[in-house]
Amino acid sequence: MTDVNNDRKETTSNLNIVEPDLNIEHSLYSELSSKFKDKVQLVYTKPNRIKVYVEPEHIIEVAFFLKSQLGLDHAESVCGTDYPNENVIEVIYHLNSYSHEELASIIFALSTKTDRNSSYLPSLLPVFKSVEYHERETYEMLGVYFQGHPRNERFLLPEDWADIPPLKKDFRIKGR
Amino acid sequence: MIKDLINPTNFNLMVSKVSDVLVGALDKPLGYAINWGRIWSLWPVHLETACCSVEFGATSSPRYDCERFGIIEAFGSLRQCDLIVVQGTVTRKMAPRLRMVYDQMPDPKYVIAMGACSITGGLYIDSYNVLPGVDGILPVDVYVPGCPPRPETLIQGCMLLQEKIKRSKIK
Amino acid sequence: MTNKYSESLERKIKETTKLGLDVVKEAAEDRLMTLSVGPQHPGSGHFRFTIKVDGDYIVYCDPDPGYVHRGEEKMCEYRNFIQNIPHLERPVIHDSTNITYSYSLAVEELLGIEVPRRGQFIRAIASELNRQVYTLYWLAIYGIFLGHSTMFMWPAGDRELFIDLLAALTGARVTHAFNIPGGVRNDMPEGFKEKCLEYINYFEKRLKEYEDIFYNNPLFRQRTENVGILPKEDAIDLGVTGSVLRASGVPHDVRKVEPYDVYNEIDFKVQYMKTCDSFARAYVPFLDMRESCNITRQLLDKMPESGEVRLKLQSNPKGLIGEAYKRVESGRGALSYYIVSDGSSKPYRVKISVGSFRNILALPHLLVGSHLGDMPSIYWALNYWPVEADR
Numbered sequence: 261m262t263d264v265n266n267d268r269k270e271t272t273s274n275l276n277i278v279e280p281d282l283n284i285e286h287s288l289y290s291e292l293s294s295k296f297k298d299k300v301q302l303v304y305t306k307p308n309r310i311k312v313y314v315e316p317e318h319i320i321e322v323a324f325f326l327k328s329q330l331g332l333d334h335a336e337s338v339c340g341t342d343y344p345n346e347n348v349i350e351v352i353y354h355l356n357s358y359s360h361e362e363l364a365s366i367i368f369a370l371s372t373k374t375d376r377n378s379s380y381l382p383s384l385l386p387v388f389k390s391v392e393y394h395e396r397e398t399y400e401m402l403g404v405y406f407q408g409h410p411r412n413e414r415f416l417l418p419e420d421w422a423d424i425p426p427l428k429k430d431f432r433i434k435g436r
Numbered sequence: 437m438i439k440d441l442i443n444p445t446n447f448n449l450m451v452s453k454v455s456d457v458l459v460g461a462l463d464k465p466l467g468y469a470i471n472w473g474r475i476w477s478l479w480p481v482h483l484e485t486a487c488c489s490v491e492f493g494a495t496s497s498p499r500y501d502c503e504r505f506g507i508i509e510a511f512g513s514l515r516q517c518d519l520i521v522v523q524g525t526v527t528r529k530m531a532p533r534l535r536m537v538y539d540q541m542p543d544p545k546y547v548i549a550m551g552a553c554s555i556t557g558g559l560y561i562d563s564y565n566v567l568p569g570v571d572g573i574l575p576v577d578v579y580v581p582g583c584p585p586r587p588e589t590l591i592q593g594c595m596l597l598q599e600k601i602k603r604s605k606i607k
Numbered sequence: 608m609t610n611k612y613s614e615s616l617e618r619k620i621k622e623t624t625k626l627g628l629d630v631v632k633e634a635a636e637d638r639l640m641t642l643s644v645g646p647q648h649p650g651s652g653h654f655r656f657t658i659k660v661d662g663d664y665i666v667y668c669d670p671d672p673g674y675v676h677r678g679e680e681k682m683c684e685y686r687n688f689i690q691n692i693p694h695l696e697r698p699v700i701h702d703s704t705n706i707t708y709s710y711s712l713a714v715e716e717l718l719g720i721e722v723p724r725r726g727q728f729i730r731a732i733a734s735e736l737n738r739q740v741y742t743l744y745w746l747a748i749y750g751i752f753l754g755h756s757t758m759f760m761w762p763a764g765d766r767e768l769f770i771d772l773l774a775a776l777t778g779a780r781v782t783h784a785f786n787i788p789g790g791v792r793n794d795m796p797e798g799f800k801e802k803c804l805e806y807i808n809y810f811e812k813r814l815k816e817y818e819d820i821f822y823n824n825p826l827f828r829q830r831t832e833n834v835g836i837l838p839k840e841d842a843i844d845l846g847v848t849g850s851v852l853r854a855s856g857v858p859h860d861v862r863k864v865e866p867y868d869v870y871n872e873i874d875f876k877v878q879y880m881k882t883c884d885s886f887a888r889a890y891v892p893f894l895d896m897r898e899s900c901n902i903t904r905q906l907l908d909k910m911p912e913s914g915e916v917r918l919k920l921q922s923n924p925k926g927l928i929g930e931a932y933k934r935v936e937s938g939r940g941a942l943s944y945y946i947v948s949d950g951s952s953k954p955y956r957v958k959i960s961v962g963s964f965r966n967i968l969a970l971p972h973l974l975v976g977s978h979l980g981d982m983p984s985i986y987w988a989l990n991y992w993p994v995e996a997d998r
């Protein structure tokens with residue numbers, strides 16, 4: 261660990277640090293929070309990345325606002341992560357825009373959490389058509405049921421899969 | 437004396453002695469001819485199992501031409517093929533289909549297991565969806581190691597298969 | 608559905624109006640035949656989709672991937688950051704530099720390190736060469752799906768030149784394991800630059816011959832022009848990426864939009880077409896290959912003469928607590944990694960979002976309402992590699 265720290269100090273002192281201006285990210289968040297007050301919560305902003313947390317009840321209206329007013333028109337991926345310590349499964353939608361040029365490099369991560377043992381979330385399929393197969397994969401890999409999605413079925417796993425969803429932390433690979 | 441010969445037991449003896457002589461005379465050249473025909477026209481099925489299929493495609497490229505050995509990938513039906521090259525990892529979803537394809541091929545048929553993943557599971561041995569080797573479901577003739585094997589290695593595997601076919605007996 | 612199917616159905620309804628519409632519908636459903644274009648098929652690769660046909664028109668399509676699902680994301684959690692590289696390059700074995708490039712960028716953000724400048728240039732050169740190798744294999748298979756076997760032999764042969772270059776650089780034909788978090792493994796050998804320029808000059812002349820024999824071939828044009836039209840709004844809505852998106856009129860390329868490493872110093876144009884049909888989706892990778900030769904020349908010019916290529920890390924580096932999301936333009940589209948780290952030496956969650964998995968959504972959308980004979984040209988023009996989509 262010390263070696264990595266020393267190397268990092270050397271390289272950073274040689275470069276001219278340009279503080280990245282996070283104007284676009286902050287302006288996106290301020291527009292969002294002015295409409296939704298305390299239903300949204302900023303997690304972090306980094307250069308070209310912003311992450312916002314929403315409760316499952318309000319996620320559809322927030323997503324609709326993002327699509328119609330801010331111009332984020334498709335989802336790049338839908339990722340579910342299992343946190344057994346906090347007893348939640350977190351599902352993150354990474355949104356991006358093709359039609360608005362200034363937003364093309366920004367990835368907006370919209371995250372929501374649900375209980376680990378009975379996980380139900382509203383599906384964002386009515387808003388973004390591009391999440392259809394991603395949500396189906398999250399269902400079969402983590403067991404999160406998306407209400408409103410027409411086909412919550414297995415997609416990549418074999419037909420006779422009889423075990424718990426593989427990406428949960430309880431599922432151990434044999435021998436490890 | 438002719439009456440003695442046409443006696444049933446004597447006739448059987450005579451026929452079996454003549455057939456022994458015939459088999460002894462024709463077995464070697466006929467077997468050689470049939471095997472020669474089989475060796476120089478091994479047609480593999482168009483079935484790609486996983487990533488080694490890229491090197492199998494490269495074997496048909498102009499540099500490592502495998503058509504000069506008669507190995508042309510038959511893009512028609514699999515009922516005309518006699519070789520199945522298991523290219524790469526066999527997953528649990530693909531395994532029943534692989535067995536179905538093998539059962540539909542006519543005799544005589546041969547199997548080459550290509551790549552480390554089809555021999556023992558390879559790099560993916562601890563994955564939840566991978567079979568540890570294909571020789572649990574198919575009788576393998578030649579194993580070609582590598583990850584992925586170079587095209588020259590695959591051609592050497594085919595030549596080993598040709599040696600094996602040459603030594604087999606024709607019934 | 609496109610116009611062809613609804614016109615034919617209207618005509619049939621008019622012919623049998625005495626019988627009434629219900630009987631026509633019932634007769635139509637009776638006529639439907641279910642086909643399974645399965646994993647053993649000359650036109651599909653390691654992928655299965657079920658289609659229902661009514662005569663010559665496709666009415667329903669349902670993709671069924673997963674025949675090569677090897678559980679990459681789960682396996683990443685059991686190996687540390689550097690041990691993950693060999694098995695992560697197997698999904699796209701012939702474009703392996705790009706899929707490990709994105710992973711290295713994300714891990715470098717998590718470890719908080721920066722790669723030396725010469726290493727960045729070598730990474731970018733390997734990425735461009737690998738893009739050529741992938742696109743040539745894709746063209747070869749496209750040729751053989753349509754029955755044009757010369758178009759299989761020529762790209763398969765030319766591809767060997769680039770594989771030779773990569774083997775001289777990295778040591779292996781296809782599975783390089785060359786990009787690691789921290790840079791690249793080795794420096795370039797002597798005489799690499801001259802050889803690379805010589806091959807690129809030869810290849811640009813060959814591209815003109817490809818155009819003559821394949822793209823200007825009247826049979827190919829008839830089979831792919833005005834077939835499988837994906838309008839611009841649909842392409843944006845479905846979230847497709849890569850050459851499929853650029854063939855529908857959206858000039859989006861990750862190297863231009865969010866330049867990573869040294870791409871902000873390179874001058875190149877994003878190639879796109881506005882006709883939205885299958886011919887455009889086949890032509891855009893060809894234009895990309897030409898542009899890639901241009902980019903490689905600039906990279907070789909601007910590279911610093913000497914320097915470190917790799918930042919040496921200790922053997923089991925621990926990541927900072929946090930998450931990282933990085934993307935790279937590969938042969939199929941934007942390839943992105945989302946890695947969560949909890950402070951230990953193994954990643955907590957790795958999510959790979961590949962271009963093939965996003966483009967598969969366009970397959971039912973395009974196949975419904977088209978002829979059965981158009982199926983190979985529509986399916987393969989979507990630049991779909993089944994092994995990558997299953998991870």
